[in-house]
Each structure stands twice: as C-alpha cells, then as structure tokens.
Amino acid sequence: MTWVTQLLNGVLLGGYYALLACGLSFMFGVMRIINLAHGDLAILSACLVFLIADTTGISPFIALVAVLPVMGLVGWGLQRWMLERSLRAGVLVPLLTTFGLAIVIENGLFEYFGADTRSLAPYIGDFAYDSWEITSNVYVGSLAALIFALAVLLLGGLKLFLTYTPLGRAIRATAEDADTAALVGINARAVYAIAAAIAVATAGLAGIFLAMRAVFTPFSGPEQLIFAFEAVVIGGIGSLSGTLIGGIVLGVAQTLGAQINPQGFLITGHVVFLAVLAARLALGALRARGGIRGVFSRPS
Amino acid sequence: MNTDRRFIVERWTRLSAAASVTAAVVLVFLAVAPFLFDANVVDSLTTLFIYLILAVMWNALAGYAGLVSVGQQAFFGLGAYFAIQLSYHGMSVYPALLLGAVIAGALSLPISVLMLRLRAGEFAIGMWVVAELAHLLVALDPIINGETGVSLIALNAYTADDRRAYNYWMTLAAMVVLLAAVFVLLRGRLGASVQAIRDDEDAAQSVGVRVLAAKRTIFFLAAFGCALAGSLWLATSISFQPRTYFGIQWTAYMIFMVLVGGLGTFEGPIIGGVIFFLIEYFFGQTGVWYLVGLGAVAIVFALFLPRGLWGSIEDRFGIRLLPVGYTLRLLRSDFYHGSHTAPPNDRLHDLTEPNDNVERT
Secondary structure, three states: OHHHHHHHHHHHHHHHHHHHHHHHHHHHHHHOOOOOOHHHHHHHHHHHHHHHHHHHOOOHHHHHHHHHHHHHHHHHHHHHHHHHHHHHOOOHHHHHHHHHHHHHHHHHHHHHHOOOOEOOHHHOHHHHOOEEEEEOOEEEEHHHHHHHHHHHHHHHHHHHHHHHOHHHHHHHHHHHOHHHHHHOOOOHHHHHHHHHHHHHHHHHHHHHHHHHHOOEOOOOHHHHHHHHHHHHHHHOOOOHHHHHHHHHHHHHHHHHHHHHOOOHHHHHHHHHHHHHHHHHHHHHHHHHOOHHHHHHOOOO | OOOOOOEEEEOOOHHHHHHHHHHHHHHHHHHOHHHHOOHHHHHHHHHHHHHHHHHHHHHHHHHHOOOOOOOOHHHHHHHHHHHHHHHHOOOOHHHHHHHHHHHHHHHHHHHHHHHOOOOHHHHHHHHHHHHHHHHHHHHHOHHHOHHHOEEOHHHHHOOHHHHHHHHHHHHHHHHHHHHHHHHHHHHOHHHHHHHHHHHOHHHHHHOOOOHHHHHHHHHHHHHHHHHHHHHHHHHHHOEEOHHHHOOOHHHHHHHHHHHHHOOOOOOHHHHHHHHHHHHHHHHHHHOHHHHHHHHHHHHHHHHHOOOHHHHHHHHHHOOOOOOOOOEEEEOOOOOOOOOOOOOHHHHHHHHHOHHHHHHHO
16 A cells, blocks of 8 residues: 555645746746746745744744745846846846856855755644545645645646736737737736746745745755756646646656665656656657658558 | 958968967966976866866857756766776776766767757756766765765875876866867867857758757767866866765856856857856855855856957957957958958858858948
8 A cells, every 4th residue: 555655645746846847837938938046946935934934933824925925026026137138138048147046046045044954844833744544554645735736726727817817818929929919019028027926936835835845955946946847848848737747747756766766766757857858759750750650651 | 232252251360370379388388387386386277277178168068059058067977987987997097087088978979869859948957957867876886885975096006296297287188189179170160050050050950050960069079078077177186976076066167167258259268267267266265155156247247248258358359369260351441441350249151141241341
C-alpha cells in the first residue's frame, strides 16, 4: 500500500508544481518571456510572509492576503521598469535582466535572512501534518490536498478569466499580436503590466505554500524555477491545463524516484524532463517523414 | 540603388594592425612572466586567464550564436570531474587535465542534439537542468565522496613553485589557443553564419545557412572551453567540491563579464574579464553585497548599454582593434570626406550588400 500512498503523494505534489508553474507559463504565453527570477520571486514572497508571521504572530493564511497584492505590485513594477525595456531590445535581453534580478533577490534575501533553513509549518499548527485516512494505510495530507485543489482552481479560474472576461480577451489579443491589439484600442502596456502582476502574484502564492509544506532558504529559488519550467515543458508550453498534467507527471516521477535512491527524487525529475524532450523530438522527426506508416511503407 | 562602386571593403585597418602587433608583444611578455614576478602575481594572472576563457566562450555562445545558456557550469564541472577520474585511474596529471576537458567537450555533442532544438529561454533553462543533472550524477560517484568532494592529490608530485609555473603556462596556452580558435572561426564563413542565425534564425535558414551545424560547432567550442577552464581551475585550487564547480555563480560571472565588456564584440569580453577580475580583487571580500552588485550592474548594462563598454566605444568611434569583421571605406571624396567606417552592428550587411551601406552612410 505504500506505493499507492506514494503515487497519491506524487499527484498532490504535482498540484504544487502546477501552482508554481502557472505564473511562468502565463507570462510566457502572454509576453514570450521566460522569467528566470520566477523562483526567487516565489521565495521572496515566502520570506515576507515568514517575516510577518514571525514578528507579529499573525497566521500565515492572513499574512498571505496582505502579501499577494504586494507581489502583484512587484510584478507590475517589474514589467514597467525592467521587462518593458528588455522586450524592446530583443529576445535575449529579458533573459539576461531576469537572471540579474534573480542574483540580486537571492543574495539580497541572504543578506537579510541568513542561510538558515526556515519553514512556515510551525505557524500553521496542526494543519501542517493533518492527514485524512482514505482506506486503512492510505493517507493523504490535508495541506497537500488543499494545494492541489488551489492549483486546479487557479488554473481553471485563469482559463475562464482569459476566455470570458473583457480583460481576459484583451490579454489574449495582446498575446496574439500586441501592435494589432493596440490598433483596436487595447492599451498593450497596461495589459502587459497586469499580466506580469498576475504571474508574479501566483508565483508568490506558490512560494508561500512551499514554505508551509516544506522548508526553504534564500537560495531555494533556482530549484523552484527549474521545477516550474520542467512542469511547463512536460505539459506543453503555453497550455494551462497541460501545466497541471506536467506538474503531476513531474511530481509522480520524483516521488517514485525517491523510493529508489535518496538522490533519486531530483535525478528522476530531470531525467523525465529530458526524456519528454527527446520523445517530442523523435515524434516530430517521425511526423516529418509521414508518421509511422510513412517510415515503414516504401513509396510505390 | 547606387551602382557606382567606389569603396573598399577592408579587413586590416592601420589601427587593427597596430593592435595585433601590440597583442603579440604582450603575449611574449606574458609567456616569460613566471620568471619576472612573484608567486602572488602569477597566481592572480592564472585566475584572470581562466575568467577570460569563460568570458570569451560565453560570448561566442550568446553574443555571436545567440544562445544564452545559464548552464555552462555543467561543462566547467564536468571538465574538472573527468580530469579527476583520469588521474585517479593512473593518468599523468597535466595530460589528464586536457583530456578531461576533451571528454567533457565531446559529451556536449549528444547534449546538443536535444538542447539546440530549444529556443531562447527554453534553451537557457534547459541547459540549467543539464547542469543540475550533471551535478547530481557526479556527486553519486564514490570517488567524489558526495558533496564533501575530493582533492587532485596527483598534483602533490610537483613542488608548489613548479606547479604554479606549469598551471600558469598551461592556462596561458589554453587561453591563446581558444581565443585564436574563436578569432579564426568568426572571421570565416561560420562567423557570418552564426551572426545571421542570431539576428534572425528563420531568415538565415532561408538563405541557405546550415543553422544546426553552425550552432553545434559554437556549442561544442564553448563547452570544450568551459570544460578546460574547469579543469584548469581544479589545477589551481586542487580541491573539487561538486557544489562549487557546478554552481550557478559561474554563469553570473560570465554574464557580468560579457555584458559589461560588450556582448557580441571580440574585444569586449576580454575587457569585461579584466574589469571583473579587478572588482573581485577589491570587493570580493564583501561577500554577498558583491554578488548583489554584480547582478544589479548586469541588469543596468543589459537595459541601458546593451553593447557594453567596448561595443559603445566601437559604435561611437568606429574602431576595431582586432580584425574580426569588415569595414567599409568610401572613396567618393566629392561627397564624403576622408575615410568612413560602417556601423559595426551592421557587419553582416557589409558582407552581403555593400551598396546598401553606401546609400545609408
């Protein structure tokens, strides 16, 4: 039964990855930017909540409500003062600037918080380790289940928002072609800034839940970026529902890998990511030759 | 269109000839440096040369081929790791350093099959995943002792003074050969190909540039160069800890050096490397703030001075010290006075459609 439990845990961990990857995928979808500071922004938000919870004793769930708008503002400012200018300079400059930002955030947090490993788990009481018994021997952590539900809600909500609201339509139009969108009266600058705010706020949300379910240090950001990116690529870049599937595949692979070897958690995740890339390449090459039939049938 | 071809496309200007001679003199001087300076200076110069190798390799990748990698530390670490493996299995230590880098470089070819299909940001993080995976796998090797690491004990066969001199000469030779390789490659057909790819990959493909082959050559060169830098770093520091060698800080250093010096210029990364070396020398002890500063300066340069210090000087004064590209000199003295050089960021136009430039200037 441990395998069933592990599998279930893997799926739920996938929910966290989907939550984490949501902002990365969204930002890439709208602005074609891969934000290399994504993971560090998540950790920044975790640090802010930790600071509030630690100094005032306010529950992290309440602190979260205060921190998320701040993260949204950070995203808005990021777009206005950094990404907007980077985007005009070509595809490579956003990578360089967001990488520089990642270095600044990481080391800035280290300067303030030190290298200690921290967690929000002590501040949320029993909720950190509560679990439900599904059948005898199969348990599901309630926090992990909450994160999974939140990821589904967020991804679904974002999809509905993009499909049915005027602002969502404006975002999609701008993503398609910013210049043409501007011609029909959409303020592309504002749309980009709002999209960045949404992306960074969701990254912040993921960071807070990382801090609740596990531990973090100021240098945890890059790892989170890599997990998010792997989830996005496995699920198919630019697709929000694919992100959930990608997160689950990654979570299950890592959890099962950890059963084989203590280092297996990370290694299996990376290997599955590379295998998906390779498979996609092979399938693409196959399709170019007319699919499986095309390869095996001789031209008459 | 102007059909009256009154211009000369030239490669060697008087300035670039003088600069090349100066470079040769400096090299001869550097070659005898261990006889002239004390140990500290020689060690510092060795470190500087390793930084220069890293900067030039990353610039070849990002500045010329348009491949921004945040995972070159994969090869830096693997070069050192294979050198340790070879030495552990009985190979003489200096050949092991070189062969270790060759093996890591060769490993870049299968990696390139997957990675070069990715574009821009995907390639950047994809390489990061490769570096993380290499780090984890190397730490699993029993002779490395996990994150504790291991020392290259075979180096103890040499006295400290001999070791210092050999490390210095090997690093100097590696730097000169790699710089020359980049120089020759960029002057040739490949240089035009990769820059065309960087500027517009689809357009380059459509005019017959073999995109994948050109990218792969540069990718291999950069991997080998970074691997050699890694094995040379091992020779100077002796100890190998996976976390240090596969650390992301190497990429931060490379980006800083190239952005400050001048992305996509030949001389830029050399200048950026020297600046980085000086900054590290004077501010390295300030620890974390120093890294915050590096990141912030890199952002400022990327946003406000995207061609770096040297690129800006080149653009402003139209000079180039080493003849990597072509300059256009107009002869129509009735309209234009004296010599004029084309803007360097239009180097490709110089090669393909000189007439265009005449009209523009």
